Amino acid sequence: MSTTAGEERDELVQPKEHNTLFPIFLKLENLNLLLVGGGNVALEKLRAIFQNTPKAKVKLVGREVIPAVEKFLTEHQVPFEQRAFRVEDLSGVDLVIIAINEKAVSAEIQRECKEKGILANVADTPDFCDFYLGSVVQKGNLKIAISTNGKSPTIAKRVKDVLNDTFPNEIDEVLENMEKIRNTLEGDFSDKVRQLNDITTVLAVKTEPETPRHKKTVQTILYVAASICLMVLGHLLFSYITYDHVNTATTWVTNQFDENLLIYMLGGFIAQMIDGALGMAYGVSATTFLLSFGISPAAASASVHTSEIFTSGVSGLMHLRFGNVNNKLFRNLLLPGVVGAITGAYILSSLEDYSHFLKPIVSAYTLVLGLIIIRKALLPKIKKKKTKNIGILAIIGGFLDSIGGGGWGPIVTSTLLAGGRNARYTIGSVNLAEFFVAFSSSVTFILFLGMNHFQIILGLILGGSIAAPIAARLASKLPVKTIMIIVGLVVILVSLYNIYRIAPKLL
Known part of the structure; x- marks a missing residue:
């Protein structure tokens, strides 16, 4: 059976892959997070968590807890137990981060989480992740999360470095001033949006690139x-x-x-x-x-x-x-x-x-x-x-x-x-x-x-x-x-x- 030229083009043109992740920001101080693992990867996750949310509610379970992790947990008063993971550890937990170097065990823990309706992240294993921990740029109240859809954390870190250099530290003062301005605006929602748009137009001025x-x-x-x-x-x-x-x-x-x-x-x-x-x-x-x-x-x-x-x-x-x-x-x-x-x-x-x-x-x-x-x-x-x-x-x-x-x-x-x-x-x-x-x-x-x-x-x-x-x-x-x-x-x-x-x- 023959096909038309248009049908042939439809078969050849494949939809380009794009990032379908839905970005959200979590209030970890209101959630219970379980971290499984006590090595260097776990330490990296701990630093990321507490850098963003100093009052995060975290509990750690790890068969081996290295001294650096133990020191960090003690300084931040994080409860931990040096033992293997148990299913009952998931009781009352909202999120789980699995940071161990055992793929079979990680897959089993992720399966238990899925059965209980708990979102899980398995370090360096995108297929087992319900959410990713992206690179974060933070300047005071401004926070930008970067995702490569699990393709390359290294590229995410490079983008983070670029954005860190791009945004001045004074951007936080701009946000505070904008909040003060917003609180003084009068009129309905449309009027306030229009006034704020006029004020911030200067931020969208096209700059002249330099090679x-x-x-x-x-x-x-x-x-x-x-x-x-x-x-x-x-x-x-x-x-x-x-x-x-x-x-x-x-x-x-x-x-x-x-x-x-x-x-x-x-x-x-x-x-x-x-x-x-x-x-x-x-x-x-x-x-x-x-x-x-x-x-x-x-x-x-x-x-x-x-x-x-x-x-x-x-x-x-x-x-x-x-x-x-x-x-x-x-x-x-x-x-x-x-x-x-x-x-x-x-x-x-x-x-x-x-x-x-x-x-x-x-x-x-x-x-x-x-x-x-x-x-x-x-x-x-x-x-x-x-x-x-x-x-x-x-x-x-x-x-x-x-x-x-x-x-x-x-x-x-x-x-x-x-x-x-x-x-x-x-x-x-x-x-x-x-x-x-x-x-x-x-x-x-x-x-x-x-x-x-x-x-x-x-x-x-x-x-x-x-x-x-x-x-x-x-x-x-x-x-x-x-x-x-x-x-x-x-x-x-x-x-x-x-x-x-x-x-x-x-x-």
């Missing part, structure tokens, strides 16, 4: 650039260290610690507190502060960028370490940003003699940045258009960052985020590029102005170091929108004051 090849390229560029930076810094440093200088170094360093250093430390402290809360505005805040104390624009910008080498370098490395850098975006920002920074630093240092004219210009620029910060805080969400011409944006950001002593973050980061780019990869890539922008600007200033602002740089670094842990702590407590408005107002007021103070001298 191992791309990551290796970024790391190679970073290591090569860092080596060149160290060589240049070493050359610049040792060109100023002679035998005569070494003899007077102690006295010179001691002289740096005066009331002026405390003022610069205060500037570094304030700037880092702002940057820690907003993730930007370190440069504009520190520059505005220094200008208000009479520091020239070139000296202020040079000092701020030199101190930023340390802060942005550490920040960039951390973002790279945690996979927050988009390789393509970083490349598009790097060279244009460096070119813009060098150009701005060269122009500003060449016009150092005209600082009395530059101060009101730079103050006007910081005034505009203050307005941008407030606008970003108050502006309602609008339809986003992806930013094009990233190279031009980076050149402008690097140039204005050198001229004004800040602006790379407020200009570049804000523009890219407003264009709809992923926040994680944008902030990470811009921060990593900022290290090279700050370094290029600093080297240019040093070549044309010399290393004459050590006290300012030291004060900014010391003040910023003190503020960093405090800012990190407060960042999760204070409303960002309010902080941005306050920072914008402070920058605007100080900039206006600087313009008011300098303007009469120009007239």
Whole structure:
């Protein structure tokens, strides 16, 4: 008898096997569990049970109980008997885990469990299992169970390692905050679901994947650039260290610690507190502060960028370490940003003699940045258009960052985020590029102005170091929108004051 082509295809196409297990989470503190066995496998099961449910009700029966198991049972006050399994051990039991190296005995115990309607798990024997003990990822209240349908526990453990690295420990704080939000929502069930969906939409933003090849390229560029930076810094440093200088170094360093250093430390402290809360505005805040104390624009910008080498370098490395850098975006920002920074630093240092004219210009620029910060805080969400011409944006950001002593973050980061780019990869890539922008600007200033602002740089670094842990702590407590408005107002007021103070001298 012949068959049609369609019938032949139906015979050839077999349904693909899939995992039919139904996942559930058990409250073991409300169930009675019997563990049969006292060897290493039993110890592994015990650790898994009590790691997930510290108050689990467990009883162990084993012909041989190794010392490690006995110690564990004693520490957790688990009753046990060192003897062979008996059928009466199943009385009052809800679950059984069989962890012995005797397949025939295991099969017999499983058969007894089945007759009594008790669910059983036989270690390393999937066919005899009514349930599996999967690998578990736990971050506080978040718990994820992984199953390979009994095919490969090793793969389950590898997936567990990946998920453990993926979810930050702070995810538990997110869950607690979501619970608080849920308890304050009003309306019926549909309204609450809709509100929670709006709040958590950001978690479902599609991230831009990075291949191992791309990551290796970024790391190679970073290591090569860092080596060149160290060589240049070493050359610049040792060109100023002679035998005569070494003899007077102690006295010179001691002289740096005066009331002026405390003022610069205060500037570094304030700037880092702002940057820690907003993730930007370190440069504009520190520059505005220094200008208000009479520091020239070139000296202020040079000092701020030199101190930023340390802060942005550490920040960039951390973002790279945690996979927050988009390789393509970083490349598009790097060279244009460096070119813009060098150009701005060269122009500003060449016009150092005209600082009395530059101060009101730079103050006007910081005034505009203050307005941008407030606008970003108050502006309602609008339809986003992806930013094009990233190279031009980076050149402008690097140039204005050198001229004004800040602006790379407020200009570049804000523009890219407003264009709809992923926040994680944008902030990470811009921060990593900022290290090279700050370094290029600093080297240019040093070549044309010399290393004459050590006290300012030291004060900014010391003040910023003190503020960093405090800012990190407060960042999760204070409303960002309010902080941005306050920072914008402070920058605007100080900039206006600087313009008011300098303007009469120009007239």
